[in-house]
Amino acid sequence: MAGTPLLNELRAALGPDAVLTDPDLLRMHERDEADLCAAGTPLVVVRPRSTEEVVAVVRAAGRHGVPVVPQGARTGLAGAANAVDGAVVLSTVAMDAVVEIDPVSRIAVVQPGVVNATLAAAVAKRGLWYPPDPGSWESSTIGGNVATNAGGMCCVKYGVTTGYVLGLEVVLASGEVLRTGRRTAKGVAGYDLTSLFVGSEGTLGVITEVTVALRPAPAESLTMVAVFPSTATAGEAVAQIAARGLSPSLLELLDRTHLRAIEAYRPMGLRTDAEALLLAAADTGSRAAEDLAELAGVCEAAGADEVYAATDAVEAAALLQARRLAHPAMERFAADAYPDGNGGLVIDDVAVPRAALAALLDGVARIAAECAVPIGVVGHAGDGNMHPNIVVDRADPASLERGRRAFDEIMRLGLDLGGTCTGEHGVGLLKRDWLAREVGPVGMRVHRAVKAALDPTGLLNPGKVL
């Protein structure tokens, strides 16, 4: 067997328990949660426990010319963690130590396999907060969050992952260990290599340690819901909220398709007759009630049928939970939409400048009609970052083709509106063509030059992003 010398080297370096070749385990590690993406069968899955072991894996794979595909919890939605045939899948899940929490410098140092929720809980005990909260936060790892520059619901006020990454330890394709960045609040020593690795989807190096900035825990938030007669009026409310200089700590949109899907999945009395619902929160402490009232006023002026505030923390948590259920509920809804559970969901992700949100929502409705596919829309309205979710019949090639066309049309629309083909899910395998359209030929040449500078033989995560 061709891979045997490599396997022997890996076993010698990591011990047999960290080198997995069981076919079921290999299959389990073939792909992340993205649809429409190819995935191969790896030669082996390794679970190093230290930077030194990651170095050993990368060097051994390099010697044998076998590609290395880094993986976290495989919750990604662009295929960036998908295996290629014969590759070494390098899973960082066993590197799961919270190394340090420093409440005065407001930083934490963690290994890449630490689950987002675990870090959140660990720093909360010290009165601190790690804001980035992707939908997958209960299972996704910080390493994966950094590699994909994960977003989430709190970004509208507190920004995405890259804003919290101060420094990294990275194993390069050469096997060298690079330390980037710093432990300080500010620093301008050299090029910003830290940000270059954030969001690079495992194509430039394997992240082995992350130094993150923390914030003080926010005040408890007050939450409200506004019910709209159309998605476009909800989009208009979002624009007005921005224009008025308001800073909600949450500003999410759910359309009727999602409201119905959630209500069917877990009944909680949502207004399923509404065309769109905005969920907003204010975490400004003694000023929160006032800020929430101002948000409510803007929503009413923009055409909301009804606005109501959560009466207590329990109701607020239930509303947040409804939003968090949008993804699994819509998956279920899609599966049930066609016979034999053959329905499937193609999850898109597009971001436009806030001023163009209403036009994006209108456009998606038009695309759904033109392509004759159901599309539900949910997402981070306050950031102009929406997830149009396309329902297809997996057993019907024509339906799949219409879904694929709608998927592309939505990205075209996003770019036409001055936006980006991916607000937070990344490029991976799913959007390589769209990346090329978005950044153009000069942009692609620079991307390739940077990749070649750091990984000249294309060892790391080949075929992703570029």
Add this chain to the structure above:
Amino acid sequence: MAGTPLLNELRAALGPDAVLTDPDLLRMHERDEADLCAAGTPLVVVRPRSTEEVVAVVRAAGRHGVPVVPQGARTGLAGAANAVDGAVVLSTVAMDAVVEIDPVSRIAVVQPGVVNATLAAAVAKRGLWYPPDPGSWESSTIGGNVATNAGGMCCVKYGVTTGYVLGLEVVLASGEVLRTGRRTAKGVAGYDLTSLFVGSEGTLGVITEVTVALRPAPAESLTMVAVFPSTATAGEAVAQIAARGLSPSLLELLDRTHLRAIEAYRPMGLRTDAEALLLAAADTGSRAAEDLAELAGVCEAAGADEVYAATDAVEAAALLQARRLAHPAMERFAADAYPDGNGGLVIDDVAVPRAALAALLDGVARIAAECAVPIGVVGHAGDGNMHPNIVVDRADPASLERGRRAFDEIMRLGLDLGGTCTGEHGVGLLKRDWLAREVGPVGMRVHRAVKAALDPTGLLNPGKVL
């Protein structure tokens, strides 16, 4: 004359008025405000008015193998904008248009020669705010601010320049025009090339357009002063402020040397008997008085002799103005400290994790004693980013040597405390050796690989950073 064919090409492309060869003008463009740095005499200074003209300059210089040194307002403090002999100095000051302000998407698009204060005023008229406020903000340009990733006083709460740069247009060494980033609040399409150019000090490309994120204008702030019997107790107060989860909108430290220098420069009744003064502000609207009282309480508990709040906006502005005068006042103080105005100031810039601030301040005092040079300390205490300013006698080689030794010892101390050799002033020529120490051999190899990928012939700002 060797340069004549190039000059003719430049005149043909830009018109004669934008191609300066007057010896006085050349001399004026030789250097920025950094001390201790070499500077050469350029062949020519060009002032292109458009991206196309920048392309023409870079292509012509490239054909003739003549280096290009980009310059903004030359207010930098690391020599990054210093000319090299025979170079084309490319000044972006004539590209000074505010292209667009969009209050809903909260972005502005500006040319690189727009002065920071001009942008601030333009967006303020629309109820918006561009936070980065380097000391030079009344004269420095956005292009220079981006190229150096400028900091300032508001960073303690609102972050540095890179946090506000969404996208760039950059002319590469090849003459190609690269567009990076986006106009959206979020986006993860491809590598974060935007952040790579931010802070790269003109070594990777010439910035020709900047898309910045804006914030709503903050509430008016309340300001207080705490007077300390030692710099270390002031540093301890800063650590306690962070540990308590407080978020002042300003947290600056001035030591006795600076207080006396400011009072001599422009008398305003500062407590010149104090060893250190902390200036703090809260901009939390209806909660500001409460937050200011909490900051005051922490300062008192840490050992402040006296704490007083500014009674009105006029007094608060005067305190801020005192802080803003620290740099020119200290320059004057240094000049007057030795006969014939031969005194000079060597401005250092170091950042440590907040928890190490008191140790940094203690260490700087020890270094001043050991090296037998006066050192005043001022800076952004809340970020752990201090400017130890070293007074030397320019006419005395021994004094210069002691100053240089203190400068190096301070950076060594900063690194030993887990910090960085530059918090906000950059590397330029001044700190190339220290960058190499801070990032190590692997880090330097990666820096060089990135530089070579983008500028293989070393056309742009040679000798800077690396």
